[in-house]
Amino acid sequence: MKVFSKLLPSKTRHWILSGAGLLALMIFCGFMIAETTKAEVTVADNGDEQTVKTNADTVQDLLDEEGITYSKHDDLSHTIDAPVEDGMTIKYDEANKLTVAINNDKDTYYTTADTINEFLDNHDLTVGKYDEASEPAAAAITDGMDYSIDKAFDVTVEDAGEKRNIHPTTQQSVEELLTDNDIEVDDLDQVSPSLDATIEKGDDIKITRVEKSKETVDESIAYDTEKRDDDSLEKGKTKIVSEGQEGTVAKTYEVTTENGEAVDRQLMNKEVKQKSENKIVAHGTKEKDTNVTKLSAESSSNNQEAASSSKKELQMNATAYTVDCLGCDGKGLTATGINLHENPHVVSVDPNVIPLGSRVWVEGYGNAVAGDTGGNIQGNRIDLHFTSQSKASSFGRQTVTVKVLD
Numbered sequence: 195m196k197v198f199s200k201l202l203p204s205k206t207r208h209w210i211l212s213g214a215g216l217l218a219l220m221i222f223c224g225f226m227i228a229e230t231t232k233a234e235v236t237v238a239d240n241g242d243e244q245t246v247k248t249n250a251d252t253v254q255d256l257l258d259e260e261g262i263t264y265s266k267h268d269d270l271s272h273t274i275d276a277p278v279e280d281g282m283t284i285k286y287d288e289a290n291k292l293t294v295a296i297n298n299d300k301d302t303y304y305t306t307a308d309t310i311n312e313f314l315d316n317h318d319l320t321v322g323k324y325d326e327a328s329e330p331a332a333a334a335i336t337d338g339m340d341y342s343i344d345k346a347f348d349v350t351v352e353d354a355g356e357k358r359n360i361h362p363t364t365q366q367s368v369e370e371l372l373t374d375n376d377i378e379v380d381d382l383d384q385v386s387p388s389l390d391a392t393i394e395k396g397d398d399i400k401i402t403r404v405e406k407s408k409e410t411v412d413e414s415i416a417y418d419t420e421k422r423d424d425d426s427l428e429k430g431k432t433k434i435v436s437e438g439q440e441g442t443v444a445k446t447y448e449v450t451t452e453n454g455e456a457v458d459r460q461l462m463n464k465e466v467k468q469k470s471e472n473k474i475v476a477h478g479t480k481e482k483d484t485n486v487t488k489l490s491a492e493s494s495s496n497n498q499e500a501a502s503s504s505k506k507e508l509q510m511n512a513t514a515y516t517v518d519c520l521g522c523d524g525k526g527l528t529a530t531g532i533n534l535h536e537n538p539h540v541v542s543v544d545p546n547v548i549p550l551g552s553r554v555w556v557e558g559y560g561n562a563v564a565g566d567t568g569g570n571i572q573g574n575r576i577d578l579h580f581t582s583q584s585k586a587s588s589f590g591r592q593t594v595t596v597k598v599l600d
Contacts, residue, residue: 267304324361415441427478438473528566542577
């Protein structure tokens with residue numbers, strides 16, 4: 195440079211020096227002008243504040259300078275194309291992605307809310323008293339967070355006929371709901387819907403309380419009437435040789451109840467405590483002496499005349515029976531050997547009150563023969579024979595006037 199300067203004229207050297215100084219001066223002046231024209235701006239980036247000097251024309255330019263990427267979901271205090279002014283404060287909050295599931299219906303939100311409670315308020319969402327939320331209301335929101343609300347609804351539980359309302363969510367099974375509400379069920383109890391079913395809105399739960407117990411009762415064993423031929427008795431006559439005796443059997447049943455009402459009864463065991471004893475009736479086979487028969491007929495005629503003049507009248511407790519009744523032997527033979535199928539107008543009496551073979555008149559029944567006995571027919575009791583069970587049931591139990599005719 196020195197050699198080159200020596201070769202140049204002095205005026206030329208002065209001009210070159212002046213041009214270089216002028217360029218440097220212009221650069222310096224430009225720098226100073228740029229520095230003095232910068233705007234001073236406060237940038238709050240997600241709450242972190244810093245003051246910067248910038249020649250950016252718009253808010254977008256400033257964000258680009260600061261390496262801040264803005265999206266439409268973010269919260270920005272100014273519009274993106276707003277001009278940058280000295281002394282301005284620009285607030286920027288980046289939105290967090292939040293997935294919200296309400297009863298399994300999912301929606302995605304971008305929010306700048308700090309807490310779940312603030313987010314719910316901003317979107318008019320509520321968590322009811324019986325609802326179940328995956329996070330507490332004060333929980334801080336983070337990017338990519340999942341949040342769920344299981345909305346409760348009313349369900350009626352009918353427990354052994356008594357109803358109450360409870361508040362499950364769609365995530366609960368019947369068993370979980372009952373457990374949460376301190377409702378216990380046993381293995382025999384019937385629950386509808388089933389315990390493992392998931393509760394749906396509109397479901398009602400019904401619990402039938404089932405119990406099984408054992409019950410032992412004593413039941414009577416009916417005796418049979420045994421007929422024996424007796425050649426010492428005249429033909430057509432009968433005589434009771436031995437009174438029958440009912441037996442006793444102990445029966446054990448398994449009784450099933452639903453909500454306290456018996457619905458089933460199964461015989462599990464039976465034990466005979468006392469055997470029944472047959473009633474023995476002798477039937478005469480001896481041929482009658484005609485002369486004796488004639489005398490007996492005359493005597494009988496005289497006796498009838500005497501009886502008609504001295505009738506016996508009683509107030510008695512009357513019941514009804516039939517040869518075809520459940521538990522009857524069905525043979526149709528009375529204690530005196532009368533065939534009820536052929537001679538149905540027969541009554542059972544206590545022989546100590548009304549002698550067997552007597553003709554009687556019963557109020558509401560008419561004339562009959564006292565031709566039968568019974569284990570429960572004692573004292574002023576009388577049992578009237580009817581030709582069908584329906585007629586016997588219709589008569590029931592009554593107090594009647596009984597006249598002994600002979």
